[in-house]
Amino acid sequence: MKSSIKRYLIGRPLKSNELGEQKLNKTKALAILSSDALSSVAYGPEQILLVLVTIGAAAFWYSIPIAVGVLVLLLALILSYRQIIYAYPQGGGAYVVSKENLGVNYGLVAGGSLLVDYILTVAVSVSAGTDAITSAFPSLHSHNILIAVLFVLFITTLNLRGVTESASILAYPVYLFVIALFIMIGAGMYKIFTGQVTEALHSPIGTPVAGISLFLLLRAFASGSSALTGVEAISNAIPNFKDPAPKNAAKTLAAMGTLLAILFSGIVLLAYYYGISPNEQETVVSQIAESVFGRNAVYYFIQFTTALILVLAANTGYSAFPLLAVNLAKDKFIPRMFTIRGDRLGYSNGIITLGFASILLIIMFKGHTESLIPLYAVGVFIPFTLSQTGMILKWLREKPAGWRVKLAINATGAAISFIVSLMFFLTKFTQVWPVLVFLPLTILLFHRIKRHYEAVGDQLRIASCEAATPIEGNVMIVPVAGITHVVENSINYAKSLNADQIIAVYVAFDREEEKKFAEKWAKWQPDVRLVTLHSQYRSIIQPLTKFVDIVEHKSKEMNYRVTVVIPQFIPKEGWHNILHNQSSFLIRAFLLYRRDVIVTTVPYHLKK
Structure with a gap:
């Protein structure tokens, strides 16, 4: 039954040689890898206004020069990551x-930072999408968390079906969103140019504003730069592109940068000219759409597509997180399970981990997007800064043709990214301080995992100095709970191995019961030695493991190996297991960590 449900949800397994069919063309890649960056225009301009509103509506004109600064940073990042794509085509x-x-x-x-950031990508995107829905339908506001969790489960399932299939489905909402915003920006600008928007709605550009400071402007710039999250995703996911992968990835990156610049600029300009002020009950995009069209079908179309892309922007995380996890796992810094492809040739362990962590984060933060965005953004700009700085050192070391121009691009990106990161720490420390805790702990964990893998490799390598101890005999211990076919099956198995000695062990809670069982055993299996252990505290594990330790200690002196043969019956139906105690499982769990004890289970399958 479980297998049927799995097939229904994620589809039939794909053969390994079908991997090439799971590669993305530029059109699908733009949708699946740019959705995070494009969706951030729905909240990036709003973050600028949230800072400026502390001074007053008169300060809103500053959003325009701040937006120009954000666009300069975007250009530097796009050019830089284009260089990274060609320099590191493996992703x-x-x-x-x-x-x-x-x-x-x-x-x-x-x-x-990026692993955590992709988790935040999912949480922020889904939370923001849920906010867009509840802005249009206020009666759903109390169900924010439930709606967000359901969206995460849907996107996780969709990604488990494979990259190509999820991209085919997600391409439509992304392009619908782009079309919807182009319609809104075009209509809004037309009304401005034709004089249908009164100048009383906004203060003129250049209006002096009391209380404005460079620090506040930098804070607004840092907040607005949250619109650039997701720019790095394409450089992480180059292996997902069809050949020539680097060339296709670079073109997709350029297309994403162009769309992001147009949409971001348009929303900032409309918010300024229409005098939009941020509030908790309605998003800036919703207010702009209502101001341009009123609450008609076009307004709801814009809100619907905005909600869709905000939710589906999470898919950028699902595309990039598993591939980044693969790189870390190959270097042995995280568990190797992240390198394993699932039935649909996707890295399903990474996808499931991302979905679970995102749901946990949504519940912890109660779906409050504004609480997550600063932490989300600073998690992006730290890698931005490091990658740009790394490229600077690469050009200085290698000095290829045109390296000075490349150096200038990366230096600009590194400087601005560093300033943005610094501003987040200075202005939003109460929201971003967890970065200072989880990053050192994460790095420590990475190194511990790496040391573990190295230690395991050293011990398993045949060339290691530790020689295997020769085994000269075998003592088999069979825990028995009664005289049954299950026990008979295990005893027969032990006899077939020609062990030097077979010992059946029975743990009794009552002296009379102990005596009766010994008599029955002597008649049933006279050639197999029985040891009965009395348990005063009704524990099976403690007396059994103590007995195994004694036998193991004596056997070690003769270079004998102790094998514990555990009888276990397997019910016909899986749910029947809850009707039986799990003594065999507990015994196995306790004995597996005995250094020189072999544990084997002999199953007996029930037929009805």
């Missing part, structure tokens, strides 16, 4: 660049 983005040019720990800072 990995900021992690690989930082590791190879700055050192392992810097690479781990970038990799750890």
Whole structure:
């Protein structure tokens, strides 16, 4: 039954040689890898206004020069990541660049930041999408968390079906969103140019504003730069592109940058000219759409597509997180399970981990997008800064043709990214301080995992100095709970191995019961030695493991190996297991960590 449900949800398994069919063309890649960056225009301009509103509506004109600064940073990042795509076509983005040019720990800072950031991508995107829905339908506001969790489960399932299939479905909402915003921006600008928007709605550009400061403007710039989250995703996901992968990835990156610049600029300008002020009950995009069209079908179309892309922007995380996890896992910094492809040739362990972590985060933050965005943004700009700095060192070291121009691009990106990161720490420390805790802990965990894998490799390698101890005999211990076919099956198995000695062990809670069982055993299996253990505290595990330890200690002196043969019956139906105690499972769990004890289970399958 479980297998049927799995097939229904994620589809039939794909053969390994079908991997090429799971590669993305530029059109699908733009949808699936740019959805995070494009969706951020729905809240990036709003973050600028949230800072400026503390001074007053008269300060809103500053959003325009701040937006120009954000666009300069966007251009620097697009040009820089284009260079990274060609320099590191195997993918990995900021992690690989930082590791190879700055050192392992810097690479781990970038990799750890991005892993957490992709979790935040899902949480922020879904939370923002849920906010867009409840802005249009206020009666749903109390169900924000439930709606967000259901969206995460849907997107996780969709990605488990494979990259190509999820991209085919998600391309439509992304392009619908782009069309909807182009319609809104075009209609809004037309009304401005034709004089249908009164100048009383906004203060003139250049109006002096009391209380404005460079610090506040930098804070607004840093907040607005949250619109650039997701720019690095394409450089991480180059292996997902059809050949020639680097060339296709670079073109997709340029297309994403162009669309992002147009949409971001348009929303900032409309918000300024229409005098939009941010509030908790309605998003800035919703207010702009209502001001331009009123609450008609076009308004609801814009809100619907905005909600869709905000939710589906999470898919950028699902595309990039598993590939980044693969790079870290190959370097042995996270569990190797992240390198395994699932039935649909996607890295399903990474997808499931991302979905679970995102749901946990949504519940912890109660779906409040504004609480997540600063943490989300600073997690992006740390890798931005490191990757740009790494590329600077690469150009200085290699000095290829045109390296000075490349150096200038990366230096600009590194400087601005560093300033933005610094501003987040200075102005939103109460919201971003967890970064200072989880990054050192994450790096420590990465190194612990790496040391474990190295230690395992050293001990398993045949060439290691530790020689295997020769085994000269075998003592088999069979825990028995009664005289049954299950026990008979296990005893027969033990006899077939020609062990030097077979010992059946029975743990009794009552002296009379112990005596009766010994008599029955002597008649049933006279050639198999029975040891009965009395348990005063009704524990099976304690007396059994103590007995095994005694036998193991004596056997070690003769270079004998102790094998514990555990009888276990397997019910016909899986749910029947809850009707029986799990003594065999507990015995196995306790004995597996005995250094020189072999544990084997002999199953007996029930037929009804």
